Amino acid sequence: MSDSNTLKSQYSAQVEADIERNAKEQERVAAELAALQEQLQTLDHDRTLLVGMREALSGQGTAAAEEAPASPTTAPPVELPKARRPKGEGAAPKQRAKKAAGKKDTAKKAPTVAQPRTPGTPTLREIVLNLITTSTEPRSAAEVTKTLAETHPERKAGGTVVRNTLESLVARGQAERTKQNKSVFYTALPDPATAEDAADKKDASANA
Structure with missing residues (x-):
């Protein structure tokens, strides 16, 4: 024991x-x-x-x-900085071609605007008014646009710009709009001052 x-x-x-x-x-x-x-x-x-x-x-x-928070027991791996790639280099050729085509289409679809006139030259309104004034019959906006391109190639204006110019002449009382079937035609109206002078001359001749 x-x-x-x-x-x-x-x-x-x-x-x-x-x-x-x-x-x-x-x-x-x-x-x-x-x-x-x-x-x-x-x-x-x-x-x-x-x-x-x-x-x-x-x-x-x-x-x-x-x-991302580091692990309490294991340090996170150090990630080396990636080399910067030039912008657009990583895009696939098809994607780049598609973007280029899109830019071309956008350029084609861009509306034609009136070119700024050179100081001393007539305004687009004055030119359009002269075209319909010298015409012997009513003219459509398309016809005025075509004549403008032939007689004034330096003044590049699309159909929309010409139509807006014709409408402004109608609003100012310098042109008249008429509709035939589905087409719209424009005719120049006499200048009020010119018409008044002509009337005065007519009255003077009648009194004489």
Whole structure:
């Protein structure tokens, strides 16, 4: 019994010593882990600042992957900056051709506007009024546009511009609009001052 109690006491003492040693080892590892964790957070913070500086210097936006929070135990991999590709280089040939075709179509569909006149030359309204005044019959907007292109090639004006000019003459009382079937024709009206002078001359002749 005495030997048994002695052996039991020895085992108990050994277990107590192991437990104490294990507790101290846990404290040491926990302290090292806390220090490493703090160091990891510091490195991660520094890395975030460096990445921001890199993006600011390269003129690129911050990538989403760079903003992802780092793992508490593993530092995220450093992503090397990508070489900047010239604008449009990455587009497929078909896409570039499609864009070019779209630009051409847009240019073709752009409405023709009246070219600015040179100082000292008659206005577009004056030219159009003269064309319908010298005509012996009513003229449509298309006919006036064609005649304008033949007689004044330097004044490039499309059908819409010419039609708007004719309508402005109608609004000013210098032209008259008539409709035949589905077509619209324009005829110049005599100038009120000219008509009054002609009437005065006619009355003078009659009185004489």
